[in-house]
Amino acid sequence: MLSDVMEDYLKSIYALQQEDGGPVATSAIAEYLEVTSPTVTSMVEKLEDRGLVEREKYKGVELTQEGETVALEVLRHHRLLESYLTEHLDYSWSEVHEEADTLEHHISEEFERRVAEVLDDPTVDPHGDPIPSADLTPPEDDTTTPLSDHDAGDLLVVSRVSDRDEEELRYLADAGIAPGTRLEVADVAPFGMVTVRFADDGERDQSLPENVARSIRVRPADDDSDPDSDSESDGGDGEGNSEEIEA
Amino acid sequence: MLSDVMEDYLKSIYALQQEDGGPVATSAIAEYLEVTSPTVTSMVEKLEDRGLVEREKYKGVELTQEGETVALEVLRHHRLLESYLTEHLDYSWSEVHEEADTLEHHISEEFERRVAEVLDDPTVDPHGDPIPSADLTPPEDDTTTPLSDHDAGDLLVVSRVSDRDEEELRYLADAGIAPGTRLEVADVAPFGMVTVRFADDGERDQSLPENVARSIRVRPADDDSDPDSDSESDGGDGEGNSEEIEA
DNA sequence: TATAAGTTTTAGACGCGGCTAAATCCGGTA
DNA sequence: TACCGGATTTAGCCGCGTCTAAAACTTATA
Ligand SMILES: [Mn+2]
Ligand SMILES: [Mn+2]
Ligand SMILES: [Mn+2]
Ligand SMILES: [Mn+2]
Numbered sequence: 046m047l048s049d050v051m052e053d054y055l056k057s058i059y060a061l062q063q064e065d066g067g068p069v070a071t072s073a074i075a076e077y078l079e080v081t082s083p084t085v086t087s088m089v090e091k092l093e094d095r096g097l098v099e100r101e102k103y104k105g106v107e108l109t110q111e112g113e114t115v116a117l118e119v120l121r122h123h124r125l126l127e128s129y130l131t132e133h134l135d136y137s138w139s140e141v142h143e144e145a146d147t148l149e150h151h152i153s154e155e156f157e158r159r160v161a162e163v164l165d166d167p168t169v170d171p172h173g174d175p176i177p178s179a180d181l182t183p184p185e186d187d188t189t190t191p192l193s194d195h196d197a198g199d200l201l202v203v204s205r206v207s208d209r210d211e212e213e214l215r216y217l218a219d220a221g222i223a224p225g226t227r228l229e230v231a232d233v234a235p236f237g238m239v240t241v242r243f244a245d246d247g248e249r250d251q252s253l254p255e256n257v258a259r260s261i262r263v264r265p266a267d268d269d270s271d272p273d274s275d276s277e278s279d280g281g282d283g284e285g286n287s288e289e290i291e292a
Numbered sequence: 293m294l295s296d297v298m299e300d301y302l303k304s305i306y307a308l309q310q311e312d313g314g315p316v317a318t319s320a321i322a323e324y325l326e327v328t329s330p331t332v333t334s335m336v337e338k339l340e341d342r343g344l345v346e347r348e349k350y351k352g353v354e355l356t357q358e359g360e361t362v363a364l365e366v367l368r369h370h371r372l373l374e375s376y377l378t379e380h381l382d383y384s385w386s387e388v389h390e391e392a393d394t395l396e397h398h399i400s401e402e403f404e405r406r407v408a409e410v411l412d413d414p415t416v417d418p419h420g421d422p423i424p425s426a427d428l429t430p431p432e433d434d435t436t437t438p439l440s441d442h443d444a445g446d447l448l449v450v451s452r453v454s455d456r457d458e459e460e461l462r463y464l465a466d467a468g469i470a471p472g473t474r475l476e477v478a479d480v481a482p483f484g485m486v487t488v489r490f491a492d493d494g495e496r497d498q499s500l501p502e503n504v505a506r507s508i509r510v511r512p513a514d515d516d517s518d519p520d521s522d523s524e525s526d527g528g529d530g531e532g533n534s535e536e537i538e539a
Numbered sequence: 540t541a542t543a544a545g546t547t548t549t550a551g552a553c554g555c556g557g558c559t560a561a562a563t564c565c566g567g568t569a
Numbered sequence: 570t571a572c573c574g575g576a577t578t579t580a581g582c583c584g585c586g587t588c589t590a591a592a593a594c595t596t597a598t599a
Contacts, residue, residue: 050556071577084557086578091555103564103577133380134406144400151398153391159381297586318547331587333548338585350547350594 047095049150052119053078054088055097058108059116063187068105117177117184122149122157124170124177127208129160131171138171138223139214172214173205173224173262189262192230193237193255199230200244200266207260217261220251227266294342296397299366300325301335302344305355306363310434315352364424364431369396369404371417371424374455376407378418385418385470386461419461420452420471420509436509439477440484440502446477447491447513454507464508467498474513 047055057077061069075085089106092098097112108116126145130136136144152160161167161179170176175184189204203226206217217223227244234240237255244266253261294302304324308316322332336353339345344359355363373392377383383391399407408414408426417423422431436451450473453464464470474491481487484502491513500508 048555072575080556081558082577083559083579088556134403134410136402136406140402144403147398147400148395151394153394155383155387156377156381156391159383163381295585319545327586328588329547330549330589335586 047115051088051092051097052115052150054085054092055108055112055116056119056123058098058106059113059120062108068101068107070105074106113183114181117181119149121177121179121181122152124174125157125160125164125167126152127170127172128164128167128176132164138218139211141171142208142211142214169224170208171224172208173203174208187262189264191259192228192239192241192253192261192263193258195230195233195239195263197230197232201228201230201263202226202266203228203261204264205262210260213257213260216257220253221249222251222261228263294362298335298339298344299362299397301332301339302355302359302363303366303370305345305353306360306367309355315348315354317352321353360430361428364428366396368424368426368428369399371421372404372407372411372414373399374417374419375411375414375423379411385465386458388418389455389458389461416471417455418471419455420450421455434509436511438506439475439486439488439500439508439510440505442477442480442486442510444477444479448475448477448510449473449513450475450508451511452509457507460504460507463504467500468496469498469508475510 054074057074058069061073061077071082071085071089074089075082078085089098089100092106092112093100096109097115098106098108100106123145126148127141130141130144131138158179166179168176168178177184187205192201192203195201203222203224205224206222207213221243222228222241228241229244230239231242231250232240234252237258238252239255239258240250240252243249243251301321304321305316308320308324318329318332318336321336322329325332336345336347339359340347340353343356344362345353345355347353370392373395374388377388377391378385405426413426415423415425424431434452439448439450442448450469450471452471453469454460468490469475469488475488476491477486478489478497479487481499484505485499486502486505487497487499490496490498
């Protein structure tokens with residue numbers, strides 16, 4: 046059995062690996078989990094003993110196949126829980142992460158199955174993040190790009206937002222930005238400030254600080270041109286459960 | 293903050309105090325939690341330091357006001373969860389206890405509130421156990437009696453069944469015995485074997501071993517004589533969510 | 540009332556997951 | 570190529586929750 050702490054390390058390493066590709070530095074994990082470097086060193090040694098990570102001293106750490114599977118399992122729990130809390134217990138977008146972050150370690154496989162069933166096997170969570178499938182096969186690579194990488198004139202659909210900052214999520218809900226929202230980049234100002242125009246509401250512009258623009262991930266709007274199903278515009282109460290993501 | 297282990301100790305002490313009245317012995321807690329006596333001793337010392345129990349060395353331990361409140365809080369979580377899992381996630385009677393026993397320590401107050409709300413503030417869990425109110429005032433004393441204490445001819449309503457033995461719960465579900473079931477004691481045989489007749493089905497008798505009869509708690513059937521609302525007789529699939537309990 | 544049996548506590552250990560301080564390594568710069 | 574600064578690991582500590590073995594206490598019995 047793995048402790049919830051070990052699960053958190055594996056989840057973190059997975060997330061950091063997704064971000065940057067290669068091996069993950071001790072200090073990166075330490076920062077992510079808010080612990081000290083020696084703590085990380087001793088933990089990754091333990092994970093290495095259990096065959097969950099591969100490690101080269103002074104270099105960095107990578108998940109093994111088995112370690113990745115555990116990470117995906119925990120991620121599946123997390124994202125199913127977020128979806129469930131949003132849809133069945135009236136949680137808002139910004140509240141779910143913290144609750145799911147604890148519960149993900151404590152639900153049974155039975156619970157996971159039943160939640161997936163009543164949600165009808167969702168593939169995306171409320172923040173647009175893909176939910177690993179029940180068989181825990183690695184999802185294909187993320188093809189979305191940060192909003193901050195785009196230029197004036199680009200037509201985009203919001204694909205994912207970071208779920209780790211509650212403050213920021215409230216801000217986005219307020220601004221009416223959620224997975225599925227169609228935007229045009231109106232302007233990119235110094236210091237990375239991005240101004241976007243809402244495709245569904247030509248009236249309205251919204252300026253976003255660089256750090257926010259960096260955490261919003263988008264894909265091009267051009268391809269699947271039909272404005273599709275439930276275009277529940279916005280409304281004060283940032284709900285808005287997303288559409289498909291696949292490119 | 294209290295650890296989940298501390299919460300379990302407080303919950304155990306509460307349960308044992310309910311059973312027997314007075315101070316609770318180290319060995320009783322040890323047996324209940326399946327740990328050794330020295331482990332219990334060191335834990336209750338810690339709980340004493342935190343003002344959650346009172347203790348007299350070599351004598352026993354009792355909950356303080358504060359300790360009782362914590363126990364009731366955990367019990368509320370447990371029983372709300374059992375109710376929720378039964379009603380909204382299609383768990384059966386016999387499956388809920390284990391899941392709730394873990395989750396009770398890991399849900400937030402917000403989660404508790406929302407679950408209570410969608411369940412419309414239930415007062416009894418699927419096993420007939422009273423759910424402590426949100427303000428955590430101590431519930432009045434249990435006036436039910438074990439089925440095993442009764443004699444042939446007694447007319448009874450099942451009030452509570454023990455939730456800790458999954459095996460036994462499956463057995464009872466199978467037999468069609470649940471909170472709310474009306475029974476007449478047909479016979480008490482040697483070794484405490486009790487045979488009951490179903491009030492709603494004069495045809496059918498059921499013999500129950502002493503240990504099972506002891507864990508079924510009942511109250512007299514005579515007083516509120518109207519056969520009342522949803523008398524969903526039985527059916528193979530032990531669901532049957534109970535009625536009121538108050539005497 | 541002395542003693543034996545059973546319970547409880549004390550003593551000492553261990554793995555976990557954290558920390559700080561000190562030693563070591565690595566990569567870049569002079 | 571020698572050195573320096575930063576990252577990493579080593580060393581050693583702590584509190585938690587558990588254990589076993591041994592000592593101390595309580596209670597029942599002779
Ligand atoms: Mn799972
Ligand atoms: Mn999410
Ligand atoms: Mn609570
Ligand atoms: Mn119960």
